[in-house]
Amino acid sequence: MKNNSTEKTTPQQPKLQPEIGGKKCVEIWSAQCGECFKWRIIPSEEEYEEIRSKFIEDPFVCSKKPGVCCNDKADIEYDKSRTWVIDKPNTPKTPAGFKRRMVMRGCESRIDCYYKTPNGRKQLRSPTDVSNFLTSYPEYNMNGHISVQHFSFNAPKIMQDTVPPTSAAAAND
Secondary structure (H helix, E strand, O other): OOOOOOOOOEEEOOOOEEOHHHOEEOOOEEEEOOOOOOEEEEOOHHHHHHHHHOOOOOOOOHHHOOOOOOOOOOOEOOOOOOOOEEEOOOOOOOOOOOEEEEEEOOOOOOEEEEEEOOOOOOEEOOHHHHHHHHHHOHHHOOOOOOOHHHOOOOOOEEOHHHOOOOOHHHHOO
16 A cells, blocks of 8 residues: 655554454564565564654665565555554664553553563553663663663554454444
């Protein structure tokens, strides 16, 4: 799907699947080529975060994926077979040891972002939580190299045209 918008976006495309407690989470990561606009599956969340964190100054193109070029068929199509969400470009890469989690609410109208801590003791749901955690557990601050600015609680945008019609969000449109 060609993006005619002048706004640069970094897509992450989830095939949503129930997680513990029946909540949906991202299962597949992808990025849209800035030249041919085809979607390419990114093999890991870590690789996806690296692409997303530098997207404005170093846009993703097909040739960055080994053995792939713009002439190749898209890895995945933007369609209604799954719910898609679009992440903001240049969202910081999750600090080592932490895990960024994005969970879609049951009504599929919103995504909540939070971080799991390396020690597993806490889920950080706000910048204040991050600050308090780094103060309480300075060993995870990597000698002052991790700060609140390394965490983003901005939720990706849910692409409403891909939300299944049976969901509450689609019913409210």
